[in-house]
């Protein structure tokens with residue numbers, strides 16, 4: 001089971017879009033996918049239109065046991081033809097668990113997930129911060145994927161995210177590895193974007209910045225409102241980003 005935390009302390013870089021796009025790519029390959037929505041905003045949860053369960057990720061933090069984790073899993077309502085995806089839904093009350101709590105000695109999500117089997121890929125969509133919920137995701141994951149945009153603030157965000165990943169590796173999760181930095185919303189005609197992309201390659205190492213860069217395509221916004229992954233949109237932009245997502249997935253699963 002590969003567990004990937006999708007992180008960025010900056011908002012709106014595309015964490016949720018990448019989570020759902022990778023879930024779509026993996027489901028298309030016939031893999032068993034679980035999305036854990038740790039963002040109190042609940043964007044992935046509302047997109048996945050899961051059958052409303054009585055429990056959510058909040059219960060896992062309140063009672064971090066495998067039984068609570070498994071009872072929080074809901075089936076998502078994507079068209080079955082697109083492949084099956086399960087979801088641990090978010091809840092607005094998750095915000096209660098995002099406050100800084102000092103050094104993490106006994107991470108809750110990792111504890112609750114320990115014996116969970118049956119999935120090939122678990123994707124954890126994180127809130128736009130490096131607070132306690134993102135740290136919980138990094139402690140439970142074996143891979144971290146950082147999502148950024150080609151901008152000065154984006155570069156700053158990546159530096160902080162990489163430092164946080166190193167800290168979690170050192171303190172509670174030596175198995176955690178960075179599997180890539182996604183350069184999202186890239187516009188090839190922009191000199192500024194080319195400059196920022198080069199800068200990002202210097203910061204993270206060019207092997208770690210996933211290629212090709214993810215272009216700015218309206219297909220992500222089109223997918224957002226449909227309750228289906230970007231793979232279900234039929235236009236050239238959607239096909240282009242679906243191919244790139246599949247390339248990223250191969251690297252993540254390696």
Ligand SMILES: Nc1ncnc2c1ncn2[C@@H]1O[C@H](COP(=O)(O)OP(=O)(O)OP(=O)(O)O)[C@@H](O)[C@H]1O
Nearest residue numbers: 011012013014015016017128185215216217220221
């Ligand atoms: N490559 C892209 N091209 C164009 N639009 C994109 C792309 N990636 C994401 N978007 C759009 O950008 C907006 C923000 O994306 P998304 O919600 O995935 O970001 P996020 O990092 O999860 O945000 P938050 O920090 O609030 O959780 C959405 O409207 C989404 O459709």
Ligand SMILES: [Mg+2]
Nearest residue numbers: 015016039043
């Ligand atoms: Mg999001």
